[in-house]
Amino acid sequence: MASSLTKETTAPAGENTFLGHPRGLANLFMTEMWERYSFYGMRALLVLYLSATVADGGLGLTLATATAIYSVYNALVYLLALPGGWLGDRVWGPRKTTAIGGTIIMSGHFTLALPWEGSFFAGLGLIAAGSGLLKANISTMVGHLYADKNDPRRDAGFSVFYMAINIGAFAAPLTIGTIGQKVSWHLGFALAGVGMAIGLMFFLLGFRHLAPESDVVSSPVSADEKASLLKKAGFWALLAVVFYGVVVGGGWYTVNWMLWPLTIIGLALPIWYLVKIKRDRDLSGVEQSRMTAYIWFFVVAAMFWGIYDQTGSTLTVFANEHTSNSLFGMHFPSTWFQSLNPLYIMALAPVAAWLWVALNKRGKEPSTITKFANGVFLIGLSFLVMMLAQGVATGDTKVSPLWLCVVYLVQTIGELTLSPVGLSLTTKLAPEKYSSQMMGVFFLAVTAGDSTIALLQLIGAPTGTQAWFASQGAIAVLAGVAVFMYRKKVNKLMGGVH
Structure with missing residues (x-):
């Protein structure tokens, strides 16, 4: 951060800029700000909704269970950033992976807004998966905006991008938190979905301002690797379906x-x-x-x-x-x-x-x-x-x-x-x-x-x-x-x- 405050940030002559930076930074800034707005708004309500009584519109879970769900969810977001980065590098490229991630996050928030317990947990899963895809790739695209690795604006660009996170995180509890607590939990979750929809719109409209490198699959997965991975993924998915099918069918879930x-x-x-x-x-x-x-x-x-x-x-x-x-x-x-x-x-x-x-x-x-x-x-x-x-x-x-x-x-x-x-x-x-x-x-x-x-x-x-x-x-x-x-x-x- 220190270096970013002391380096020259003048753009090359004739370049279309945002605060002296490549124009694409504005779109990535807005995408990140609204994604963080949706994430921190939902997070502000999560434990309160889980532990609120059914009479108050919540799920009525014990405090220990509610806080454990929050902790596991938060852990998953960062855990899934690893496969998210892999998909960006080897399957879809950062730009497409981020677009897919944002769409999944938006769908997850709107799924949370549905008034059923099953849809709520499905929504959490979607948000965690989408966040892993987006989180691992959007910062990479900020770096792609600066073709010269020694561009003196590079560090400052990441500092500007970092501010987007905090602006979104600051505004979310004040708005989504208030609506969720004072009006309706589900309306609050829906507002988080609207936030992600706005961020996704800025991202899609800004495709032409992003670096061509952001659309490149840097290390494409081979056909043999893809076949092997699909077999392994299919095996574990089938095992999970059978296992939880037995648990649910037996009434133990x-x-x-x-x-x-x-x-x-x-x-x-x-x-x-x-x-x-x-x-x-x-x-x-x-x-x-x-x-x-x-x-x-x-x-x-x-x-x-x-x-x-x-x-x-x-x-x-x-x-x-x-x-x-x-x-x-x-x-x-x-x-x-x-x-x-x-x-x-x-x-x-x-x-x-x-x-x-x-x-x-x-x-x-x-x-x-x-x-x-x-x-x-x-x-x-x-x-x-x-x-x-x-x-x-x-x-x-x-x-x-x-x-x-x-x-x-x-x-x-x-x-x-x-x-x-x-x-x-x-x-x-x-x-x-x-x-x-x-x-x-x-x-x-x-x-x-x-x-x-x-x-x-x-x-x-x-x-x-x-x-x-x-x-x-x-x-x-x-x-x-x-x-x-x-x-x-x-x-x-x-x-x-x-």
């Missing part, structure tokens, strides 16, 4: 029959992938050492995202049940709290960028490991603040909304410290053989973290209690301290990377 397998996959797949890379005999000794270091960072990152992503689950429940939704005489729905994080990011990201540049000039910029340690420490600290807030919210007492304002502020500072550093570390430590795959591996840390939280919720951990917040907060704080204390040893494993 509950939502846990779906949650448990997905949770286990969300934990097992990242572990398998890391072990596969680590045991690859083609890796040099230095690359093996770097992968050892990366595994430790991966575990800590999973811990960070597992806590951070509870924005839409345990923190949303706390906002709805234990927080006074009134400040300075103004009343507002509890979903509005989820607009705080993107608001803080838009306000603080330029400050963070300026700070790193200023410290670097003085030779005092923290190392990437130190930034990483600070990020994990801060996310743990936010949950220790939540522990105190939960303690204040006894009986019918509702706490001041300033508690959550502080929690989200601390989490945002931690995100700005850790997230870009995690991406940077991934590119630096990636073995050459897996250089393009490692970014997908980094996103698997989100899957692993959310799946761990889902597992705790499924086995009956006391969600939303002081013990819940205290235990996770303490572990994350200790992890941050440990990473900082052992930074020199980790540096040695990193084989010269800093």
Whole structure:
């Protein structure tokens, strides 16, 4: 981010531009903004709708089940980005894959809007699948807009694109959240579908402004590979149909029959992938050492995202049940709290960028490991603040909304410290053989973290209690301290990377 604020952004003479960038950035910006609007709007309502009583129009699920569904869904979105990227590279190309993904997401939101339990879960599945397709390919197309890899506008272009995410995420809880909570859950879900439809329209209308490279299948799958994959996919699909057919036919089916397998996959797949890379005999000794270091960072990152992503689950429940939704005489729905994080990011990201540049000039910029340690420490600290807030919210007492304002502020500072550093570390430590795959591996840390939280919720951990917040907060704080204390040893494993 820092470099993007300091580089020249002048466009070549005669180029049709958007804020000094290739014209296609405007369409990708609007597509991403409206897709994020639909995603975060639906997410703001998800746990509240699942746990609301049937009389209030919800599904009447227990809080533990509702939060577990949220965690599994969030894990799936990032897990499915891996096959989404593969389809973009080898089958359809980024442009077509993104269009298909947006269409599936839109269909999923409108399916959620139907007043039946079965359609709701089908809609969630569609949104997760579509998000995996779109998420893995739209950022790639931003890069394609700059034919010269050294174009000085490139970093700034990604910064402009990043703002689209936060604008959409900021607006969604204020509008979709309000409609869903105050008018109708299903109308809120439908509004999310309208948002994705608008984003898809901007994308389709902007085809002519995208780079030709975005329509190219860079590494087409061969006929033999395609046949083999179809056979394997068909086998597993048939096995799933038979298995769940027996479960449903026997009258044993509950939502846990779906949650448990997905949770286990969300934990097992990242572990398998890391072990596969680590045991690859083609890796040099230095690359093996770097992968050892990366595994430790991966575990800590999973811990960070597992806590951070509870924005839409345990923190949303706390906002709805234990927080006074009134400040300075103004009343507002509890979903509005989820607009705080993107608001803080838009306000603080330029400050963070300026700070790193200023410290670097003085030779005092923290190392990437130190930034990483600070990020994990801060996310743990936010949950220790939540522990105190939960303690204040006894009986019918509702706490001041300033508690959550502080929690989200601390989490945002931690995100700005850790997230870009995690991406940077991934590119630096990636073995050459897996250089393009490692970014997908980094996103698997989100899957692993959310799946761990889902597992705790499924086995009956006391969600939303002081013990819940205290235990996770303490572990994350200790992890941050440990990473900082052992930074020199980790540096040695990193084989010269800093």
